Amino acid sequence: MSKETLVGSLIIGQSGGPSSVINCSAYGVIKTGLENPNITTVYGAFHGIKGVLNDQLMIMDEEDPKELENMLHTPSSALGSCRYKIADPDVDDTDYKRILEIFKKYNVRYFFYNGGNDSMDTCNKISKYMNRVGYECRVMGVPKTIDNDLAGTDHCPGFASAAKYIATSFMEVSRDSQVYDTGMVTVVECMGRHAGWLTAAAALAGVKNDGPDLVYLPEVDFSMEQFVADVKRVYKEKNNCLVAVSEGIHYADGTFVSEAKTSGTDGFGHAQLGGLAARLTDVLKAELGVKVRPIELSLLQRCASHCASGTDIAEAFMSGKVAVESAVAGSTDKMVGFKCTRDENGYKCEPELFDLSLVANTEKKVPLEWINEAGNGVNQGFIDYCLPLIQGETGMVKEDGLPRFVNLKRVFAK
């Protein structure tokens, strides 16, 4: 950690799939950057690292500070995102040379990248490269992922808001799907290809007795036979069954259930149509002969800022703010994560810096001790972990009865 004062401009970029609060983190960076005397100009990279490569930098100093506040309640990535995987500099350093050129052109001394695993990797590579070529630049990762799968940190900004939306929607669907006396099975598919955090969040609805009866995560091998038997049992008992499934559930051989061939691993041989929820619905209809409805939460779960968690909004902002403060104080090559305590004094969340190299490209999954033995539910351990994160409501301003999202002028640097 360098103690020397470093004066120069700052770039913030956003990358990967957006969330309800990724703009809160970016706003934390932008606002803190604009207010810091060591930072001469704050630039927003248009569509992440591609904006740097293409010399498309938005001057955030040109935006109305009052308007920027609306970033706190605007989903998606206000600066634009990308899914650009940067090369290994030892193999191809074209991009890095270009980045260095742009950094020099605008005297960029602070670079912040707001995203998930891949973004932390990008961040780490840029940091190492700048260090190698002797260009002084402090590089910080500002985490974001609804998937909650970043290593080190207690949780990731973005996850809690998606979790709150999922739990709320499950409560509502639970009431709706039990309205008739004729019985119904409802299968709700949540995001999470490799980690089951979002699907597990459905279980929070159970705190209010309106939760799913069965929860299937990718952390555990899926068996179609067991699944059908589970649903049959619950339906027989309740004349109803609400199921949460992760898009990433897979058979023991690793095949995703959503992609398995008819004649293959599912063992039932039904025609397989549409997405995972539709596929499971077909199997249940054929095996149980009852009414089954599939629901896929799709993009809705990652952009429902109208149902964001107040805690998530505040923490996301804090992560951006702390990233700037730490970098100005001398930190580099770090990600701002959270260290949390949950005890008789309640929930407490403090920022903590993690080495980017430790975070990049590893995935944190739901611990097996939080999953029940039958592999069809989560236990109190998960609830105790997750419930504090969804507390508090959004302060979203409404106009015409609708959300007031940020509208940027997007003044590009010449």
Next chain:
Amino acid sequence: MSKETLVGSLIIGQSGGPSSVINCSAYGVIKTGLENPNITTVYGAFHGIKGVLNDQLMIMDEEDPKELENMLHTPSSALGSCRYKIADPDVDDTDYKRILEIFKKYNVRYFFYNGGNDSMDTCNKISKYMNRVGYECRVMGVPKTIDNDLAGTDHCPGFASAAKYIATSFMEVSRDSQVYDTGMVTVVECMGRHAGWLTAAAALAGVKNDGPDLVYLPEVDFSMEQFVADVKRVYKEKNNCLVAVSEGIHYADGTFVSEAKTSGTDGFGHAQLGGLAARLTDVLKAELGVKVRPIELSLLQRCASHCASGTDIAEAFMSGKVAVESAVAGSTDKMVGFKCTRDENGYKCEPELFDLSLVANTEKKVPLEWINEAGNGVNQGFIDYCLPLIQGETGMVKEDGLPRFVNLKRVFAK
């Protein structure tokens, strides 16, 4: 209209598909009934008319009045719903004799039925029967349908909250789906088999410049060729396209697009998988060769009470309240609808009574003059009609960061 005072008990039943605010109407009936000296007991029919037939009546006087208030923010039908179509009494009067028996047993003099077209028909038949056999009972319809297709009334309780959720979700999805620079088409399917009100509501998001580019309603014949051409044009212009489609869109021959055979009317011959949005997605992927994502709002749109319209909540409550007050004052065989004005003085909504026989079994569609000539959007006429309805927010209480729904004791009459 009889001016005579009628003393006796009251039954409220809920029927058909639920909504975010059907419980507000029921609460309007229950609260007003509990407070009225002419009404001796307020019963809630368990699962609508089936609860009457099965002698399953919940004594609402036994519920905690404070707890009942939570009905204002609880989706689905708190009393339970049914989809029971009552026979024509001239063909089979078994059910009517049984209803009369129950009415006599509990001295029921007020019967309120909370639902859509079919429920108004049930209401109307019961009213006529009781009149014919000389049993004095005042029968009132309390409307509910997210489909907004009841005749006479300006709009139906339930529609506005679904509309607000749909418009809000479109705004969020619009931001999310434009986040990358790589282009995307998003097809969002809304409910509405015969009337396009809910799908049209997506256009409200356009008031904030985050609306769909194209809107397809069942009021207009659908052409797959035109649809593909429309999306192509928008995508070419914007590198992005957000589409709202009603589940009920159909070809000129009346075939639903969701049900058309491959070799038949769609003219493209692609494999047709899953629901409508998935089907359209397959066609677009093949024809445009770009990234297309289907989203089906499914049950979420009819039970999202966390995003209910404050106006809708207040009006739904009013319709229940006015139903009781009108019946006590002597009205019968009516539905409580709304008469609204929208002018320079703003929006004003007054209750109005409609003959049940006029309302039962007719469907109100989106007027053709509110649909653009190309049949792929709605105009300002619809916006002016709909925007006032989604104003105001829910007063939903949260506990543990989650909705606080009503929990009824369900004390059944013996």
